[in-house]
Amino acid sequence: MKNTVFKKFSGLLLLVIVCFSCASDLDFNQVNDVKLEPVFVSNLASFEIPAKDFVTGGVEQNVIYAVPTVDIFNDSFFRNNLVKAGLDFEINNTINRAYTLEITFLDVNDSPIHSINFSIPAYTGTENLVSTTETFENTQLNILKRTTKMAFLLRMASGPALTENSLGSIKLRSGVTAYFIIE
Secondary structure, rough: HHHHHHHHHHHHHHHHHHHOOOOOOHHHHHHEEEHHOOEEEEEEEEEEEEEHHHOOEEEEEOEEEEEEEOHHHHOOOOOOOOOEEEEEEEEEOOOOOOOEEEOOOOOOOOOOOEEEEEEEOOOOOOOOOEEEEEEEEEHHHHHHHHEEEEHHHEEEEOOOOOOOOOOEEEEEEEEEEEEEEEE
C-alpha cells in the first residue's frame, strides 16, 4: 500500500513541477530564418581509352570524340539554389604519346557555350597525372545551368607510332562539387 501512495504522490509532485516550471514564449517565425547550405559531391564523367583504340586497321586515329548527356545541370533544384560549383578533372596518361583534351559544354541546341583545354604530356615511365579544377561562380554559373551535354575531344600529338598491340591508356575521372543555399 505504501508503494501505491508513493507513486501517486510522486506523480502529483511531478505534475505540480511541470505546471509551475519556467517557459518562454515560442517564436514560430524563426522557421522563416532557416538557411541551409548543403554541399553536393558527385561523379561527372569518366573514361578509359586503351592505346590500341587509337589504331584502326593499322592506321592511327588522331581524334576520339564523345558527347555524353549531362543531366545533373538540368534539375530545377540545381538551377534555383546553386551558388558555386567546382568541376574537378584528373587525367592519367600511360601511353608514350602526348595528347590534348578539349571539353566543350553544349546547350540544348548543341551550341558550344564554354570549353576547357588540357595538355597531357607523354608517358615517360613515371606517374603522369594532370589535375585541374574549374570553378563556376556568379555570372559563370549560367554556363552550367545551360549545359545539357559535354563534348570530349581527345587529339593525339605526333610521336612514336602506335599499333594494335601498344600498351597504356588514357584515363579521365571527373567530379562536381556543388554548393547550394536554400532559404
